[in-house]
Amino acid sequence: MARDLAIDLGTANTLVYMKGRGIVLNEPSVIAVNRQSGEVLATGHEAWDMIGRTPSYIVAVRPLRGGAITDFDITERMIRLLLQRVGVSRFTRPKVVICVPSAITEVERRAVTDATRRAGASDAQLIEQPMAAAIGANLPIDEPVGNMVIDIGGGTTETAVISLGGVVALEAIRVGSFDIDAAIQNYVRREHGVAIGERTAEEIKIQIGSAEPGPDDRSADIRGRDLVTGLPKTVRLTAEEVRFAIDEPVAAMVLSVKRCLAKAPPELAQDFLARGMYLVGGGGMLRGLAQRIQRETQVPVKMSPQPLEAVVLGAGHCIENYQALRGMFMGARR
Amino acid sequence: MIAMSFITSFFTFMAVVSGGTLLVLVYLDNRKSRIDDGIAQFRRHIDALSPEARRNSVHHNNSDDRWSR
Numbered sequence: 001m002a003r004d005l006a007i008d009l010g011t012a013n014t015l016v017y018m019k020g021r022g023i024v025l026n027e028p029s030v031i032a033v034n035r036q037s038g039e040v041l042a043t044g045h046e047a048w049d050m051i052g053r054t055p056s057y058i059v060a061v062r063p064l065r066g067g068a069i070t071d072f073d074i075t076e077r078m079i080r081l082l083l084q085r086v087g088v089s090r091f092t093r094p095k096v097v098i099c100v101p102s103a104i105t106e107v108e109r110r111a112v113t114d115a116t117r118r119a120g121a122s123d124a125q126l127i128e129q130p131m132a133a134a135i136g137a138n139l140p141i142d143e144p145v146g147n148m149v150i151d152i153g154g155g156t157t158e159t160a161v162i163s164l165g166g167v168v169a170l171e172a173i174r175v176g177s178f179d180i181d182a183a184i185q186n187y188v189r190r191e192h193g194v195a196i197g198e199r200t201a202e203e204i205k206i207q208i209g210s211a212e213p214g215p216d217d218r219s220a221d222i223r224g225r226d227l228v229t230g231l232p233k234t235v236r237l238t239a240e241e242v243r244f245a246i247d248e249p250v251a252a253m254v255l256s257v258k259r260c261l262a263k264a265p266p267e268l269a270q271d272f273l274a275r276g277m278y279l280v281g282g283g284g285m286l287r288g289l290a291q292r293i294q295r296e297t298q299v300p301v302k303m304s305p306q307p308l309e310a311v312v313l314g315a316g317h318c319i320e321n322y323q324a325l326r327g328m329f330m331g332a333r334r
Numbered sequence: 335m336i337a338m339s340f341i342t343s344f345f346t347f348m349a350v351v352s353g354g355t356l357l358v359l360v361y362l363d364n365r366k367s368r369i370d371d372g373i374a375q376f377r378r379h380i381d382a383l384s385p386e387a388r389r390n391s392v393h394h395n396n397s398d399d400r401w402s403r
Contacts, residue, residue, distance in 0.1 A: 022391075135383065135388065135392070138385070138388065138392055140385070141383055142380050142381075142383040142384045142385075164380065165379055165380055165383050313391065313392050314392070316391050316392075317387075320390065320391045321382040321387065321391075324378045324379055324381070324382035325379060325382050325383070327379055328379075
């Protein structure tokens with residue numbers, strides 16, 4: 001008998017929660033495929049190490065962009081491999097709850113459930129990421145008070161107001177931490193005439209990226225390819241430059257939070273001032289982002305102790321209480 | 335003949351009234367149990383989201399205490 005699973009199929013990372021066991025897998029959502037034979041060569045960390053460094057016959061890709069499946073076939077194969085790795089076989093077909101962005105379209109929703117069923121699940125249910133994040137972040141969503149959660153992932157930023165176990169207001173945009181990486185890549189190309197890869201851009205973001213000026217602002221030397229000579233080149237990038245480069249996606253995230261605050265009923269809005277908003281997701285770990293949201297909204301922002309795991313823990317709780325929480329799944333409310 | 339006709343009509347009337355009353359009672363009972371089901375289902379839903387219910391799934395993966403309310 002297979003143990004039921006919850007999967008956070010994120011643009012950046014995929015996490016799997018097994019009923020009764022907790023988180024059993026956490027790795028990048030990357031798959032490396034042989035372009036000629038179609039054979040899967042690596043997944044997860046191993047495939048991530050290959051990004052931008054593969055020979056022409058290998059392609060290392062992220063099958064999800066902006067929280068949506070861009071390659072149905074590769075996503076299905078990735079889910080199948082994930083299920084195999086956690087012990088699902090042809091004869092053991094578990095129930096699976098998958099976390100998806102709330103702004104997902106009907107077609108995308110069907111693509112995810114179909115891919116999961118074909119990969120070996122007996123039943124596939126979807127749950128909105130902000131709702132799962134609120135459960136996993138341990139917010140008191142069982143009470144009649146306003147809980148606001150901001151989930152910044154690789155491809156999406158979702159803000160939700162939750163009370164009494166349901167979503168009251170929701171705002172989602174397809175801008176996430178990968179857009180911050182892309183903004184850094186574009187800036188370095190435009191201002192310094194150097195091409196850098198997405199992994200380098202991510203490293204710059206982690207090392208010196210910030211949304212607000214701070215005491216630990218630093219500079220970093222980055223290496224890339226000179227666009228004129230084609231030779232390797234090192235340039236120095238300051239924290240202020242990076243802040244300028246990423247301002248557009250960061251401003252879009254802050255605006256999305258403001259729009260959600262504007263949608264919230266007044267009775268709940270006063271709760272936010274007293275209780276604050278909660279930031280989850282890997283994108284929320286950008287230095288100074290919580291402070292920037294707090295400055296622009298005048299509402300306190302608190303960081304989740306486990307920003308990367310909150311969503312899958314929430315979905316895991318739903319799989320542990322499958323019958324009682326069936327009403328939370330996306331199909332059940334439409 | 336008139337008496338027979340009256341008795342038949344009376345019993346027919348009584349049968350219709352009894353049947354109608356029975357149907358109304360069955361409908362009201364169903365409606366009440368539907369309302370009770372809704373309440374019970376909502377209660378189960380909320381209880382499943384309580385901190386106590388989340389202790390096993392979320393807390394054993396998260397050593398930090400529930401955030402300040």
